[in-house]
Amino acid sequence: MKTLFCGLLLALLAGCAGPDVQQYKAQQPALDLAAYFTGTTDAWGMFQRRGGAVQKRFHVVITGTSSEGVLTLDEQFRYDDGSTQRRVWRLTRAADGRWRGRADDVKGEAQGELAGNALRWQYTLLLPVDGSTYEMAFDDWMFLIDDCTMINRASMAKFGVELGQVTLMFRRRACGP
Template sequence: MAIDAFAGTSPVFLPEIFFVGRLEGWAVLESLVGGLLKRATISAHGELDASTDTVLLTETYTFDDGHSDTLRWTIHKIAAGRYIGHENRLEGEAVGEQAGCAFHWKYTRDTPQGDGKSFKLNFDDWFYAIDESACIVRGSAGRAGIPFATAHVTYRKVT
């Protein structure tokens, strides 16, 4: 789906607004053939450096098997509707596009697993604003460009 399909929809999802403050979230990861793989709770906090249009977002996923993964994002708005992101485990940089209620975020990350291993995974995430304080994400995770799982994530702004 093209991001332009969401032009004119509301409420508008802007990372530099939504990701600022404290957020909580919940996630489920399902295999493509069906079946629950993992569940997680999410705790996040973001701060905006308005002078550089940069959000510093820290999010911690705590999985049902007991392991956690903390991502420390730097998300920079480079033009209207265009973003890049950095995080210490990324391969290259994340690329984002925004229009209306949607934000599309793609990246490849060396992702730690509960057994101590880590895998380089490709993520393709679509954020959809529900209102000013909630969004739902439908994402896919895969290896070598081949998706193997779907993620369903809900975020809610706490402050």
């Protein structure tokens, strides 16, 4: 019985591991994070609860600048209920090629790994809800579709339980409408 339990536990944990970003290393076009986000980028997205119901839709205008090895992303959110939010990311590329990032509403440091057309970005967002702040684990996947378009899907979890997903579509303004 103990062996059966251990086997089931290992199978469950292996199922939670998820894909490795390196499986996308041959995918083109290759994502150059600084080149893609330098300038103005629009993004349209939605948050869906675990059951799939759309809870919130939004538009983000991202202004990206690069200086002295730091990529700054100034994100201006406008939600479908009329509310707004701002997040400023400061990203740096580490010697091992991975990306590190900080923002005021992110606990600690975000970690990113890029391979081919994909970026896996993981961080803990400090999410305010009704006067309380919750630490939400984000597992963010970005896929460059072409030089102008990127799709992002993020899982949001608390204590390892997925509470919902965020889906975004990015479009660089330099590419036109």
